[in-house]
Amino acid sequence: GIQVEQSPPDLILQEGANSTLRCNFSDSVNNLQWFHQNPWGQLINLFYIPSGTKQNGRLSATTVATERYSLLYISSSQTTDSGVYFCAVGSSGGSYIPTFGRGTSLIVHP
């Protein structure tokens, strides 16, 4: 099956800093999502982005499907951004069964 690798595994920032999280995948995809798992364990949808670029406030994401990667940008980070960020993908040509990476654990210090 498709492999999903996320980097870095851990990230520690000072409030106000910017960061880039990366998701590489091993095969062509027709679905890709970014999630934030907050400290209470809830998985929150950030972006549905199988290709192109989207922005939502301080967050933006870009997927370059032909090169098999996606990036999540967090600008002016806040303590509430802390948690684990997951990328999940679905292979082209089949039903969408989200396959997750291991996530990037982010801690933002005040």
Add this chain to the structure above:
Amino acid sequence: GAGVSQSPRYKVTKRGQDVALRCDPISGHVSLYWYRQALGQGPEFLTYFNYEAQQDKSGLPNDRFSAERPEGSISTLTIQRTEQRDSAMYRCASSLNQREAFFGQGTRLTVV
């Protein structure tokens, strides 16, 4: 409902007991997924349904695990003869059209 609802939120059970975890998807969503997430890991696929039909159960770890969605809406994941290694967060998600999936808050299962 407004979102995916899972119950119970927390379940502690003794080894050897059966447990049933419930998922109520977003109204009208066709696809329903079950995942298991160990601490420090990403969610791992267990099984999924389109309407009432179980499309793929390749992720179920063994025959103690089963799932059903008899009327194409609410689903139940059942674990028989629970073992300590079954302790994890169990997550349910639903999707309208095989695109964006939305997750519930999960059920934290602890087997003692």
